Amino acid sequence: MTAKRWFIFILSILAGAGLGLYYGWVISPVEYIDTIPSTLRADYKADYSLMVAEVFESEKDVEAAVRRLALLGSEPPAAIASAALEFARQNGYAPADIQLLQDLTLALQVWQP
Protein backbone atom coordinates (compact mmCIF):
# COMPACT_ATOMS: atom_id res chain seq x y z
CA MET A 1 0.00 0.00 0.00
CA THR A 2 1.51 3.28 -1.01
CA ALA A 3 1.91 6.21 1.32
CA LYS A 4 -0.80 8.04 -0.60
CA ARG A 5 -3.28 5.23 -0.08
CA TRP A 6 -2.42 5.04 3.62
CA PHE A 7 -3.04 8.77 3.88
CA ILE A 8 -6.41 8.48 2.15
CA PHE A 9 -7.29 5.47 4.31
CA ILE A 10 -6.56 7.37 7.53
CA LEU A 11 -8.40 10.38 6.18
CA SER A 12 -11.46 8.23 5.50
CA ILE A 13 -11.33 6.86 9.04
CA LEU A 14 -11.27 10.39 10.40
CA ALA A 15 -14.14 11.42 8.15
CA GLY A 16 -16.11 8.37 9.27
CA ALA A 17 -15.35 9.14 12.89
CA GLY A 18 -16.67 12.65 12.33
CA LEU A 19 -19.85 11.25 10.85
CA GLY A 20 -20.17 8.79 13.70
CA LEU A 21 -19.71 11.48 16.32
CA TYR A 22 -22.25 13.70 14.59
CA TYR A 23 -24.75 10.85 14.54
CA GLY A 24 -24.09 9.89 18.14
CA TRP A 25 -24.08 13.37 19.58
CA VAL A 26 -26.53 15.28 17.38
CA ILE A 27 -28.84 13.01 15.42
CA SER A 28 -29.29 10.27 17.96
CA PRO A 29 -27.75 11.33 21.25
CA VAL A 30 -27.78 9.22 24.36
CA GLU A 31 -31.05 9.59 26.22
CA TYR A 32 -30.73 9.69 29.93
CA ILE A 33 -33.21 7.90 32.13
CA ASP A 34 -33.84 7.92 35.85
CA THR A 35 -32.13 11.26 36.31
CA ILE A 36 -32.33 13.42 39.39
CA PRO A 37 -33.83 16.92 39.48
CA SER A 38 -30.48 18.59 40.08
CA THR A 39 -29.53 17.67 36.51
CA LEU A 40 -32.52 19.49 35.00
CA ARG A 41 -31.83 22.25 32.54
CA ALA A 42 -31.89 25.74 34.00
CA ASP A 43 -35.29 26.65 32.55
CA TYR A 44 -36.92 23.56 34.00
CA LYS A 45 -35.30 24.25 37.35
CA ALA A 46 -36.61 27.79 37.22
CA ASP A 47 -40.07 26.54 36.35
CA TYR A 48 -40.03 24.04 39.21
CA SER A 49 -38.94 26.83 41.53
CA LEU A 50 -41.80 28.91 40.19
CA MET A 51 -44.23 26.12 41.03
CA VAL A 52 -42.82 26.04 44.55
CA ALA A 53 -43.23 29.80 44.69
CA GLU A 54 -46.82 29.60 43.50
CA VAL A 55 -47.68 27.09 46.20
CA PHE A 56 -45.69 29.01 48.80
CA GLU A 57 -47.65 32.15 48.00
CA SER A 58 -50.78 30.35 49.13
CA GLU A 59 -49.48 28.12 51.90
CA LYS A 60 -46.83 30.42 53.39
CA ASP A 61 -45.08 27.28 54.55
CA VAL A 62 -41.36 27.97 54.31
CA GLU A 63 -40.31 24.54 55.47
CA ALA A 64 -42.41 22.88 52.81
CA ALA A 65 -40.84 25.16 50.21
CA VAL A 66 -37.38 24.28 51.51
CA ARG A 67 -38.17 20.61 51.32
CA ARG A 68 -39.44 20.94 47.77
CA LEU A 69 -36.50 23.00 46.59
CA ALA A 70 -34.10 20.53 48.13
CA LEU A 71 -34.90 18.29 45.20
CA LEU A 72 -33.00 20.65 42.96
CA GLY A 73 -29.68 20.12 44.66
CA SER A 74 -27.64 20.49 47.79
CA GLU A 75 -27.27 24.25 47.52
CA PRO A 76 -29.04 26.38 50.10
CA PRO A 77 -32.71 26.79 49.16
CA ALA A 78 -32.31 30.55 49.09
CA ALA A 79 -29.55 30.20 46.50
CA ILE A 80 -31.73 27.92 44.36
CA ALA A 81 -34.63 30.35 44.52
CA SER A 82 -32.32 33.25 43.84
CA ALA A 83 -30.92 31.52 40.76
CA ALA A 84 -34.45 30.92 39.51
CA LEU A 85 -35.30 34.57 40.13
CA GLU A 86 -32.25 35.67 38.20
CA PHE A 87 -33.16 33.35 35.36
CA ALA A 88 -36.73 34.66 35.32
CA ARG A 89 -35.52 38.26 35.19
CA GLN A 90 -33.12 37.55 32.38
CA ASN A 91 -35.66 35.67 30.35
CA GLY A 92 -38.66 37.91 30.43
CA TYR A 93 -40.94 36.05 32.79
CA ALA A 94 -44.20 37.81 33.60
CA PRO A 95 -43.88 40.38 36.38
CA ALA A 96 -46.31 38.40 38.51
CA ASP A 97 -44.12 35.31 38.26
CA ILE A 98 -41.01 37.31 39.08
CA GLN A 99 -42.80 38.70 42.09
CA LEU A 100 -43.66 35.19 43.26
CA LEU A 101 -40.03 34.11 42.98
CA GLN A 102 -38.93 37.27 44.71
CA ASP A 103 -41.27 36.63 47.63
CA LEU A 104 -40.03 33.08 47.93
CA THR A 105 -36.39 34.14 47.79
CA LEU A 106 -36.90 36.76 50.46
CA ALA A 107 -38.70 34.31 52.72
CA LEU A 108 -35.93 31.77 52.32
CA GLN A 109 -33.21 34.31 52.98
CA VAL A 110 -34.61 35.16 56.39
CA TRP A 111 -35.61 31.61 57.21
CA GLN A 112 -33.73 29.93 60.04
CA PRO A 113 -33.78 26.12 59.99
Place this chain on the structure above:
Amino acid sequence: MNDHRGPWFILTGLLLGIGIGIGIAWGMPQAQPVDTSPASLRYDFKDEYRYMIAAAYAISGDLGRAQARLATLNESDPVQSLGEQAQRMLAQNSSIERVRILANLSEAIQSQPQATPSPQGGADSPSPVTPLNEASPTLELPTATPTPEPIEATADSRFTPTPTDTPFPTLPPLPTATLRPTRTATSTPGAPFTLVNQSTACDPQQPGLLKVNLQNALGQPAPGQELVITWFGGEEHFFTGFKNEISPGYADFTLASGIEYALSLSEGQTRITGLIAPSCTGEDGKPYLGSILLEFRQP
Protein backbone atom coordinates in the same frame (compact mmCIF):
# COMPACT_ATOMS: atom_id res chain seq x y z
CA MET B 1 -1.40 -4.47 -0.29
CA ASN B 2 -2.10 -4.39 -3.96
CA ASP B 3 -2.56 -0.90 -5.33
CA HIS B 4 -4.91 -2.21 -8.01
CA ARG B 5 -7.66 -3.27 -5.57
CA GLY B 6 -9.66 -0.10 -6.19
CA PRO B 7 -11.17 2.41 -3.79
CA TRP B 8 -12.74 -0.10 -1.38
CA PHE B 9 -10.23 0.85 1.28
CA ILE B 10 -11.89 4.27 1.45
CA LEU B 11 -15.25 2.67 2.26
CA THR B 12 -13.56 0.43 4.78
CA GLY B 13 -11.99 3.45 6.44
CA LEU B 14 -15.27 5.31 6.53
CA LEU B 15 -17.14 2.41 8.10
CA LEU B 16 -14.36 1.91 10.61
CA GLY B 17 -14.44 5.61 11.45
CA ILE B 18 -18.21 5.67 11.80
CA GLY B 19 -18.01 2.77 14.20
CA ILE B 20 -15.34 4.49 16.24
CA GLY B 21 -17.30 7.77 16.24
CA ILE B 22 -20.55 6.22 17.39
CA GLY B 23 -18.67 4.18 19.95
CA ILE B 24 -17.14 7.31 21.39
CA ALA B 25 -20.40 9.27 21.31
CA TRP B 26 -22.51 6.59 22.92
CA GLY B 27 -19.92 4.90 25.04
CA MET B 28 -18.03 7.80 26.47
CA PRO B 29 -18.61 7.63 30.21
CA GLN B 30 -20.11 10.79 31.59
CA ALA B 31 -19.85 11.61 35.25
CA GLN B 32 -23.37 13.00 35.39
CA PRO B 33 -25.98 13.92 32.85
CA VAL B 34 -26.63 17.61 32.49
CA ASP B 35 -29.39 19.74 31.03
CA THR B 36 -31.96 16.97 31.23
CA SER B 37 -35.71 17.39 30.90
CA PRO B 38 -38.42 16.35 33.36
CA ALA B 39 -39.24 13.45 31.05
CA SER B 40 -36.02 11.71 32.04
CA LEU B 41 -36.56 11.99 35.78
CA ARG B 42 -36.71 8.91 37.93
CA TYR B 43 -40.31 7.90 38.60
CA ASP B 44 -40.39 9.14 42.18
CA PHE B 45 -39.02 12.54 41.17
CA LYS B 46 -41.50 12.57 38.30
CA ASP B 47 -44.27 12.01 40.84
CA GLU B 48 -43.05 14.95 42.87
CA TYR B 49 -42.77 17.10 39.77
CA ARG B 50 -46.27 16.09 38.68
CA TYR B 51 -47.63 16.78 42.13
CA MET B 52 -46.10 20.24 42.09
CA ILE B 53 -47.73 20.89 38.72
CA ALA B 54 -51.09 19.94 40.20
CA ALA B 55 -50.44 21.93 43.37
CA ALA B 56 -49.51 25.03 41.38
CA TYR B 57 -52.64 24.54 39.29
CA ALA B 58 -54.72 24.31 42.43
CA ILE B 59 -53.42 27.72 43.44
CA SER B 60 -53.41 29.53 40.11
CA GLY B 61 -56.21 27.76 38.24
CA ASP B 62 -54.10 28.14 35.12
CA LEU B 63 -54.95 25.00 33.18
CA GLY B 64 -52.97 25.98 30.10
CA ARG B 65 -49.82 26.32 32.10
CA ALA B 66 -50.47 23.07 33.95
CA GLN B 67 -50.94 21.22 30.69
CA ALA B 68 -47.81 22.72 29.21
CA ARG B 69 -45.91 21.62 32.28
CA LEU B 70 -47.38 18.13 32.10
CA ALA B 71 -46.29 17.97 28.48
CA THR B 72 -42.66 18.29 29.56
CA LEU B 73 -43.03 14.91 31.24
CA ASN B 74 -43.63 13.53 27.76
CA GLU B 75 -46.27 11.03 28.81
CA SER B 76 -48.72 9.64 26.33
CA ASP B 77 -51.68 10.11 28.66
CA PRO B 78 -51.12 12.67 31.41
CA VAL B 79 -54.57 12.02 32.86
CA GLN B 80 -53.77 8.36 33.29
CA SER B 81 -50.46 9.27 34.89
CA LEU B 82 -52.25 11.54 37.33
CA GLY B 83 -54.66 8.72 38.13
CA GLU B 84 -51.93 6.18 38.65
CA GLN B 85 -50.06 8.53 40.92
CA ALA B 86 -53.23 9.20 42.90
CA GLN B 87 -53.75 5.47 43.34
CA ARG B 88 -50.16 5.09 44.50
CA MET B 89 -50.61 7.91 46.97
CA LEU B 90 -53.80 6.38 48.30
CA ALA B 91 -52.02 3.07 48.70
CA GLN B 92 -49.28 4.87 50.62
CA ASN B 93 -51.87 6.48 52.89
CA SER B 94 -51.16 9.99 51.67
CA SER B 95 -53.62 12.57 52.81
CA ILE B 96 -56.84 12.93 50.89
CA GLU B 97 -56.08 16.59 50.36
CA ARG B 98 -52.94 15.71 48.40
CA VAL B 99 -54.78 13.13 46.34
CA ARG B 100 -57.57 15.58 45.69
CA ILE B 101 -55.09 18.04 44.22
CA LEU B 102 -54.19 15.48 41.56
CA ALA B 103 -57.82 14.58 41.04
CA ASN B 104 -58.78 18.19 40.49
CA LEU B 105 -56.21 18.65 37.75
CA SER B 106 -57.26 15.39 36.14
CA GLU B 107 -60.87 16.50 36.26
CA ALA B 108 -60.08 19.90 34.80
CA ILE B 109 -58.18 18.41 31.88
CA GLN B 110 -60.95 15.98 31.11
CA SER B 111 -63.72 18.49 31.41
CA GLN B 112 -62.22 21.13 29.18
CA PRO B 113 -63.84 21.63 25.78
CA GLN B 114 -62.51 19.38 23.05
CA ALA B 115 -61.63 22.36 20.87
CA THR B 116 -59.04 23.53 23.35
CA PRO B 117 -55.61 22.55 22.09
CA SER B 118 -54.04 20.05 24.38
CA PRO B 119 -50.28 19.90 24.61
CA GLN B 120 -49.95 16.16 24.60
CA GLY B 121 -47.20 16.02 22.11
CA GLY B 122 -44.17 15.93 24.32
CA ALA B 123 -40.71 16.42 23.10
CA ASP B 124 -41.18 15.37 19.51
CA SER B 125 -44.11 17.54 18.60
CA PRO B 126 -44.53 21.27 18.29
CA SER B 127 -44.58 22.99 21.60
CA PRO B 128 -47.78 24.41 23.02
CA VAL B 129 -47.84 28.09 23.66
CA THR B 130 -46.61 28.35 27.15
CA PRO B 131 -47.75 31.34 29.11
CA LEU B 132 -44.66 31.45 31.23
CA ASN B 133 -43.29 34.40 29.34
CA GLU B 134 -46.58 36.11 29.10
CA ALA B 135 -45.19 39.58 29.34
CA SER B 136 -47.55 42.10 27.95
CA PRO B 137 -46.16 44.39 25.28
CA THR B 138 -47.87 47.23 27.04
CA LEU B 139 -45.95 46.56 30.18
CA GLU B 140 -42.32 47.38 30.46
CA LEU B 141 -40.45 44.51 31.95
CA PRO B 142 -38.48 45.47 34.98
CA THR B 143 -35.22 44.28 33.56
CA ALA B 144 -32.18 45.90 32.13
CA THR B 145 -31.31 42.97 29.96
CA PRO B 146 -31.69 43.49 26.23
CA THR B 147 -34.77 42.08 24.60
CA PRO B 148 -33.99 38.54 23.53
CA GLU B 149 -33.98 37.81 19.85
CA PRO B 150 -37.13 36.00 18.80
CA ILE B 151 -36.41 32.40 18.09
CA GLU B 152 -38.53 29.48 17.19
CA ALA B 153 -39.82 27.43 20.06
CA THR B 154 -39.14 23.76 20.23
CA ALA B 155 -41.04 21.13 22.13
CA ASP B 156 -38.34 20.25 24.55
CA SER B 157 -37.57 23.82 25.41
CA ARG B 158 -40.87 25.38 26.21
CA PHE B 159 -39.52 28.36 27.95
CA THR B 160 -36.05 28.71 26.61
CA PRO B 161 -35.32 27.06 23.29
CA THR B 162 -31.67 26.33 23.24
CA PRO B 163 -29.79 27.00 20.07
CA THR B 164 -26.09 26.46 20.21
CA ASP B 165 -24.91 30.03 20.35
CA THR B 166 -26.71 31.31 23.43
CA PRO B 167 -27.22 29.41 26.63
CA PHE B 168 -30.66 30.65 27.56
CA PRO B 169 -32.45 32.56 24.86
CA THR B 170 -36.11 33.04 25.45
CA LEU B 171 -39.30 33.03 23.54
CA PRO B 172 -40.42 36.44 22.40
CA PRO B 173 -43.02 38.03 24.60
CA LEU B 174 -46.47 36.86 23.72
CA PRO B 175 -48.66 39.45 22.11
CA THR B 176 -51.09 39.65 24.94
CA ALA B 177 -51.24 39.17 28.63
CA THR B 178 -54.63 37.55 28.47
CA LEU B 179 -53.44 34.12 27.44
CA ARG B 180 -53.70 32.74 30.91
CA PRO B 181 -56.98 30.88 30.80
CA THR B 182 -59.42 31.18 33.58
CA ARG B 183 -60.14 28.16 35.68
CA THR B 184 -62.20 25.75 33.68
CA ALA B 185 -65.63 25.28 35.10
CA THR B 186 -66.21 21.72 36.13
CA SER B 187 -69.01 19.78 34.64
CA THR B 188 -70.32 18.76 38.00
CA PRO B 189 -70.98 21.75 40.16
CA GLY B 190 -73.52 21.96 42.89
CA ALA B 191 -76.24 19.49 43.56
CA PRO B 192 -75.51 16.19 45.24
CA PHE B 193 -75.67 13.02 43.18
CA THR B 194 -78.68 10.77 43.53
CA LEU B 195 -78.81 7.06 42.91
CA VAL B 196 -80.69 6.28 39.71
CA ASN B 197 -79.87 2.64 39.29
CA GLN B 198 -78.54 -0.20 41.41
CA SER B 199 -78.01 -3.70 40.13
CA THR B 200 -75.78 -6.71 40.52
CA ALA B 201 -73.84 -8.64 37.93
CA CYS B 202 -71.96 -11.90 37.76
CA ASP B 203 -68.73 -11.68 35.85
CA PRO B 204 -66.07 -14.23 36.77
CA GLN B 205 -63.48 -12.07 35.03
CA GLN B 206 -64.15 -9.20 37.44
CA PRO B 207 -65.34 -10.72 40.70
CA GLY B 208 -66.35 -8.68 43.71
CA LEU B 209 -66.25 -5.19 42.25
CA LEU B 210 -68.28 -2.22 43.32
CA LYS B 211 -68.66 -0.31 40.05
CA VAL B 212 -69.76 3.28 40.30
CA ASN B 213 -70.75 5.54 37.44
CA LEU B 214 -71.42 9.22 37.96
CA GLN B 215 -73.13 11.55 35.53
CA ASN B 216 -73.71 15.24 35.85
CA ALA B 217 -77.01 16.96 35.17
CA LEU B 218 -76.25 16.99 31.46
CA GLY B 219 -75.79 13.24 31.41
CA GLN B 220 -72.03 13.55 30.93
CA PRO B 221 -69.52 11.51 32.94
CA ALA B 222 -68.39 13.28 36.09
CA PRO B 223 -64.68 12.79 36.76
CA GLY B 224 -62.75 13.79 39.85
CA GLN B 225 -65.50 12.99 42.33
CA GLU B 226 -64.45 11.64 45.66
CA LEU B 227 -66.13 8.47 46.86
CA VAL B 228 -65.82 7.22 50.41
CA ILE B 229 -66.51 3.62 51.19
CA THR B 230 -66.71 2.47 54.76
CA TRP B 231 -67.16 -0.83 56.47
CA PHE B 232 -66.84 -2.08 59.99
CA GLY B 233 -63.32 -1.14 60.96
CA GLY B 234 -62.24 0.49 57.73
CA GLU B 235 -62.57 3.32 55.27
CA GLU B 236 -61.20 3.99 51.79
CA HIS B 237 -61.33 6.99 49.51
CA PHE B 238 -61.31 6.70 45.75
CA PHE B 239 -62.10 8.93 42.83
CA THR B 240 -63.83 8.83 39.52
CA GLY B 241 -61.84 9.73 36.45
CA PHE B 242 -58.88 7.46 36.88
CA LYS B 243 -60.12 4.72 34.57
CA ASN B 244 -60.66 6.78 31.53
CA GLU B 245 -60.64 3.77 29.28
CA ILE B 246 -63.98 2.76 30.83
CA SER B 247 -65.49 6.19 31.49
CA PRO B 248 -64.31 9.45 33.00
CA GLY B 249 -67.15 9.11 35.48
CA TYR B 250 -66.27 5.56 36.48
CA ALA B 251 -64.60 4.23 39.61
CA ASP B 252 -64.49 0.83 41.22
CA PHE B 253 -63.59 -0.78 44.48
CA THR B 254 -62.85 -4.40 45.28
CA LEU B 255 -65.30 -5.86 47.75
CA ALA B 256 -64.53 -8.60 50.22
CA SER B 257 -66.82 -11.51 50.85
CA GLY B 258 -69.45 -11.20 53.56
CA ILE B 259 -68.68 -7.59 54.48
CA GLU B 260 -71.30 -4.90 54.42
CA TYR B 261 -70.20 -1.60 52.97
CA ALA B 262 -71.60 1.92 52.83
CA LEU B 263 -70.77 4.33 50.06
CA SER B 264 -70.99 8.07 50.42
CA LEU B 265 -70.36 10.84 47.93
CA SER B 266 -71.13 14.49 47.41
CA GLU B 267 -69.30 15.14 50.66
CA GLY B 268 -71.56 12.81 52.54
CA GLN B 269 -74.83 14.21 51.22
CA THR B 270 -75.50 11.00 49.34
CA ARG B 271 -75.07 7.74 51.17
CA ILE B 272 -75.86 4.18 50.10
CA THR B 273 -75.73 1.50 52.76
CA GLY B 274 -76.08 -2.25 52.89
CA LEU B 275 -73.75 -3.00 50.01
CA ILE B 276 -72.79 -6.66 50.11
CA ALA B 277 -71.17 -8.44 47.21
CA PRO B 278 -73.64 -11.00 45.80
CA SER B 279 -72.72 -14.62 45.48
CA CYS B 280 -72.56 -16.07 41.98
CA THR B 281 -71.98 -19.56 40.70
CA GLY B 282 -69.59 -20.30 37.88
CA GLU B 283 -70.11 -22.77 35.06
CA ASP B 284 -68.02 -25.24 36.98
CA GLY B 285 -70.35 -24.91 39.94
CA LYS B 286 -67.87 -23.00 42.03
CA PRO B 287 -69.10 -19.87 43.80
CA TYR B 288 -67.51 -16.49 43.29
CA LEU B 289 -68.29 -12.93 44.24
CA GLY B 290 -70.49 -10.90 41.96
CA SER B 291 -70.35 -7.17 41.39
CA ILE B 292 -72.56 -4.29 42.39
CA LEU B 293 -73.31 -1.58 39.85
CA LEU B 294 -74.34 1.84 41.05
CA GLU B 295 -75.31 4.70 38.80
CA PHE B 296 -75.62 8.20 40.15
CA ARG B 297 -76.77 11.35 38.48
CA GLN B 298 -77.03 14.96 39.47
CA PRO B 299 -80.58 16.27 39.36
